Amino acid sequence: xxxxxxxxxxxxxxxxxxxxxxxxxxxxxxxxxxxxxxxxxxxxxxxxxxxxxxxxxxxxxxxxxxxxxxxxxxxxxxxxxxxxxxxxxxxxxxxxxxxxxxxxxxxxxxxxxxxxxxxxxxxxxxxxxxxxxxxxxxxxxxxxxxxxxxxxxxxxxxxxxxxxxxxxxxxxxxxxxxxxxxxxxxxxxxxxxxxxxxxxxxxxxxxxxxxxxxxxxxxxxxxxxxxxxxxxxxxxxxxxxxxxxxxxxxxxxxxxxxxxxxxxxxxxxxxxxxxxxxxxxxxxxxxxxxxxxxxxxxxxxxxxxxxxxxx
Numbered sequence: 001x002x003x004x005x006x007x008x009x010x011x012x013x014x015x016x017x018x019x020x021x022x023x024x025x026x027x028x029x030x031x032x033x034x035x036x037x038x039x040x041x042x043x044x045x046x047x048x049x050x051x052x053x054x055x056x057x058x059x060x061x062x063x064x065x066x067x068x069x070x071x072x073x074x075x076x077x078x079x080x081x082x083x084x085x086x087x088x089x090x091x092x093x094x095x096x097x098x099x100x101x102x103x104x105x106x107x108x109x110x111x112x113x114x115x116x117x118x119x120x121x122x123x124x125x126x127x128x129x130x131x132x133x134x135x136x137x138x139x140x141x142x143x144x145x146x147x148x149x150x151x152x153x154x155x156x157x158x159x160x161x162x163x164x165x166x167x168x169x170x171x172x173x174x175x176x177x178x179x180x181x182x183x184x185x186x187x188x189x190x191x192x193x194x195x196x197x198x199x200x201x202x203x204x205x206x207x208x209x210x211x212x213x214x215x216x217x218x219x220x221x222x223x224x225x226x227x228x229x230x231x232x233x234x235x236x237x238x239x240x241x242x243x244x245x246x247x248x249x250x251x252x253x254x255x256x257x258x259x260x261x262x263x264x265x266x267x268x269x270x271x272x273x274x275x276x277x278x279x280x281x282x283x284x285x286x287x288x289x290x291x292x293x294x295x296x297x298x299x300x301x302x303x304x305x306x307x308x309x310x311x
Contacts (some may be wrong), residue, residue, distance in 0.1 A: 002041040003028045003292070004058070006050035008232065012290035017067075020281035022044070024289035026159035035059060044295065046288055051080045063087065065288045065293050067279060069146065069227065071305050072199040086305040091279065095146045098224060098277035102140075102194050105222045105248040105270075107152055109192050110136050112245055114270055116243065131160035137168050141183075142168040142197035142225065143176065144311070146277075150196060162186050166202065187214045192222065199226040200310035209234040212244065218247040225275045227252040232263070239268045250276040 003025070009017060020135045021030065031130045034042060048067040049302060055064060056079040066074060071088045074080055108114050110129055119126055123196070136159050140151040143165040151174045155161040159309060161174055164186045168178040177186050187193060193215060197203045207221065207229040215221070223230055232253065238244045249263065250272040263269050291301050 001043040001060075002031055002036055004042045004045040004055075005030050005032045005047075006031075006034075006045050006054045008050065009046040016281045017285070021288075022287040023025075023279065024285035025292055028292070032220075033161045044292055046292075047074065049073060050077075053075045055084075055192060056165055060091065063291065065089075065291050067288065068072065070199065071311065072226065073304075075307065075310060076194045082307075085301055085308070087291050087301055088305055088311070089279070089284055089287060090145050090303045091284050092145075093280055093283040094099075094277045095149040097195070098146050099150045100198075101140050101224060101250070101272075101276040102150040102222065103153050103157060105224075106136075106138055106159060106192055106194070107157075107228060109220045109222070109246055109248070110159075118267055134160060135161065136192065137162060137191045138194060138195060139164060139186050140194045141165075141186075142173075142195065144196070144198070145195040148174075150194060154194075158180050184214045187211070187219075188216055190216060194222040195225045195226050195229055197229065198311035199228055204228050205231050207231060207235060209237065212238040215244065217243055218245050220244060220248070222248045224250045228256065236262060236266070239266065244268070246270070248272070248273055 001063070025302060034264055040060055042058050044063045045055055046065045055061065061081060061084050064084055064189065066086070066088050069089050071122065075193065110133065111130065120158070122272065138149055138154050138159045138161050140161060140163045141244065143163045147163065148171050151161050151163045151171060152224060155173055163169070163171055163174045164183060165178055166180065166263045184186040206229050212234060217255055231307065237249060239247060246268050251274055255274055257263060257271065265269055294301050
């Protein structure tokens with residue numbers, strides 16, 4: 001059988017990914033175009049932002065394994081075979097990298113380090129007061145493996161952490177809340193909100209004027225999930241109006257972020273170039289290989305996507 005690598009990689013990326021996949025799956029036959037065929041031999045597709053229609057017309061396809069954690073783009077492709085299991089990437093090393101970024105953002109916001117960065121540019125010496133970590137409440141939205149890892153890491157540094165998810169999740173040492181009715185109180189109690197939710201119909205445009213208004217006055221937003229979670233103009237209005245203090249943003253509706261975008265020069269926004277948790281080809285290839293072997297052996301697949309929920 002044959003594995004289709006339907007990946008939107010440039011030459012530099014392939015130089016990292018192909019050796020990692022070869023090492024993780026020795027003896028497997030790979031093609032990068034279904035027409036290299038025969039199409040009837042392709043039973044697995046390992047994908048990273050495949051072109052729409054790339055997975056159509058593969059009669060023996062039995063698994064689509066994504067190399068990315070988010071699957072919203074895949075699910076938006078109407079040609080994605082509905083009957084074929086889809087698995088997303090859940091990589092412990094990526095979870096750890098995301099937790100490092102989330103903790104960095106929380107520390108920077110809590111201690112005012114982003115403000116000091118602006119003062120340095122103005123050559124101003126202006127120390128401000130310092131609160132304790134256990135006096136700062138951080139809300140982590142989204143309690144999948146990545147969100148849970150972030151919540152634990154932040155709590156481990158002394159912060160009061162509240163975790164929220166649409167459906168109930170229990171995490172040792174974390175105060176968790178569930179359901180849309182609970183979200184306003186979670187937002188209103190937090191000085192810092194970290195968004196790690198999947199992008200679904202229910203969470204698209206989640207941070208609009210109304211939802212931002214539910215956040216505590218002077219609070220800050222950290223968006224490490226998807227750009228479409230945030231209504232950009234309404235976030236700018238909340239910052240310019242003084243309701244929110246700062247935003248740390250790693251993801252955007254248009255990427256790369258256009259040079260003329262107001263986020264770049266905004267004094268209350270810190271921009272990251274979608275780099276909060278980059279995928280390591282070595283660890284991700286090993287994770288993908290586990291599902292390939294499970295399929296070959298007739299075992300259960302890990303991290304299957306519930307298409308109704310969108311993740």
